[in-house]
Each structure stands twice: as structure tokens, then as C-alpha cells.
Amino acid sequence: MISELRRIIADAKRIVFFGGAGTSTESGIPDFRSAGGLYRRSTGTFTAPEEVLSHRFFVHHAAEFFDFYRAHLLYPDARPNAAHLALARLEARGQLTAVITQNIDGLHQAAGSRNVLELHGSVHRNRCQLCGRRFGLEAITGSIGVPACECGGTIKPEVVLYEEALDANVLDAAVAHLAAADTLIVGGTSLVVYPAAGLVREFGGRELVLINKEPTGYDDLATLVLREPIGEALGAAVG
Numbered sequence: 595m596i597s598e599l600r601r602i603i604a605d606a607k608r609i610v611f612f613g614g615a616g617t618s619t620e621s622g623i624p625d626f627r628s629a630g631g632l633y634r635r636s637t638g639t640f641t642a643p644e645e646v647l648s649h650r651f652f653v654h655h656a657a658e659f660f661d662f663y664r665a666h667l668l669y670p671d672a673r674p675n676a677a678h679l680a681l682a683r684l685e686a687r688g689q690l691t692a693v694i695t696q697n698i699d700g701l702h703q704a705a706g707s708r709n710v711l712e713l714h715g716s717v718h719r720n721r722c723q724l725c726g727r728r729f730g731l732e733a734i735t736g737s738i739g740v741p742a743c744e745c746g747g748t749i750k751p752e753v754v755l756y757e758e759a760l761d762a763n764v765l766d767a768a769v770a771h772l773a774a775a776d777t778l779i780v781g782g783t784s785l786v787v788y789p790a791a792g793l794v795r796e797f798g799g800r801e802l803v804l805i806n807k808e809p810t811g812y813d814d815l816a817t818l819v820l821r822e823p824i825g826e827a828l829g830a831a832v833g
């Protein structure tokens with residue numbers, strides 16, 4: 595199976611990678627929906643994670659939001675794994691045109707990927723809601739309670755919460771890359787979060803590879819399905 599992936603990658607001229615939380619589990623960041631994922635664990639709160647991570651909850655319960663966010667979504671010490679590094683190598687060789695990710699951890703950029711389309715934003719970008727001043731991750735990790743700007747405004751992570759819209763420019767760029775790709779590698783995503791998951795249908799190329807530990811609703815569309823850890827699979831196939 596890895597040999598088939600190696601062949602597909604060797605023949606590809608315009609690869610796009612579309613990934614999710616499973617791409618970063620081998621870096622020590624839990625995903626949401628696996629057995630060990632955030633949604634299956636006790637998070638010390640009686641409120642469901644989907645609700646805490648919603649726009650409405652942020653507006654009405656900012657202190658609780660930031661407690662949860664710091665405890666469960668920030669992994670400042672995480673490092674890129676073999677999957678991130680293999681994708682960066684493919685881009686450097688001129689074979690991969692874009693990484694489209696639902697992740698917010700910045701690990702693709704840390705691995706050296708340049709064209710990264712972050713559908714759900716990034717924990718590394720934060721902005722004062724009042725004056726618009728921009729901040730890095732330290733504004734959140736280095737503060738307690740609700741992080742505040744000097745102007746008195748609340749600093750909000752530029753992460754797309756439930757009930758919030760995706761950036762139209764990022765979506766348009768993702769669609770354009772998918773339409774022009776000959777090979778799509780989808781990995782580490784349950785493909786249940788919309789509209790992001792629906793992007794897979796924009797791909798019109800030859801080879802659709804799915805690398806995910808569990809089955810997804812898109813397995814039938816794939817030319818190759820691998821149930822392997824994505825870091826091991828891509829690390830072995832890209833070389």
C-alpha cells in the first residue's frame with residue numbers, strides 16, 4: 595500500500611494536501627473525535643466542547659472560554675512530525691502546490707511549508723477587538739483570564755469558532771488549488787466539519803488518496819485508502 599502511495603506521488607505534478615487534526619496527533623496534539631480525542635474525554639466542564647468553542651459562548655462567557663482554550667487547544671511546545679516535514683519537502687521539490695488545513699496549530703509552517711491555507715485560522719494570530727492591534731500567541735499564553743489590549747479591548751484568537759464564517763479569500767484559494775490539482779491527498783480528518791469537508795468535492799483530478807485511521811464518508815471516492823498513521827505513511831512514501 596505504501597508502495598502504491600509512493601508511485602502516485604512520484605507520478606504527480608500538482609499535489610494538494612487537505613488535512614485535519616489527525617495530521618498533528620503524532621506531534622502530541624490530540625484530535626477531537628478519535629478515542630483519545632478532546633470530544634471523548636472529560637474536560638472538567640459540564641459544557642460540550644462544541645458549545646465552549648462557539649461564538650456565542652465566547653461573547654457571553656469569555657473567561658470560561660479562555661480557560662478551556664488555554665487548557666485544551668494550545669500546544670506551544672509541539673513540533674512538526676514526519677507528515678508535516680514530508681509535505682514541506684514535496685512543496686520544495688515543486689510537486690505540491692498547497693496545503694489546505696483545518697488545523698490551527700501552525701505546524702505546517704513550522705515544518706517549512708509556504709503555501710498553507712488555514713481554513714479555521716491560527717492560534718498564532720490574535721487581534722484586539724477594539725483597536726485591531728495584532729498579537730502573537732504569547733498574548734494568550736502569557737495572560738490570565740480574558741486577555742486585554744492596552745486600549746481595553748479583548749484580544750480574540752483569529753480562530754474560526756462554531757457559528758463563525760470561514761474567510762472567503764481562503765476558501766476561494768482552496769477551491770482554485772483543488773480544481774487545478776492532479777492528485778489530492780486527504781489525511782487525518784474525520785471529514786464531518788462543514789463547509790471545510792465539502793471542499794474535497796472540488797477536486798477533479800486523477801488520484802484521490804485518503805490516509806486516515808478510521809473510515810470516513812468519502813472513502814468510496816478515493817483511489818487509495820490507507821489506515822496508517824499519516825506521519826509514518828507520508829514519511830515512508832515521500833522519502
Ligand code: NAD
Pocket residue numbers: 613614615616617618619620623624625626627628631696697698699700714781782783784785786787805806807808822823824825
Ligand atoms: P477530527 O478530530 O474530527 O478527526 C481526526 C481524524 O484523524 C479521525 O478520523 C482520526 O481517526 C484520524 N487520525 C488521528 N490521528 C491520526 C494519524 N496519526 N494518522 C491518520 N489519521 C489519524 O478532526 P478534523 O476532521 O480536523 O475536524 C475537527 C476540527 O478540529 C477542525 O476544525 C480543527 O480546526 C480542529 N482541531 C485542530 C487541531 C489542531 O490544530 N492540531 C486539534 C484538534 C482539533
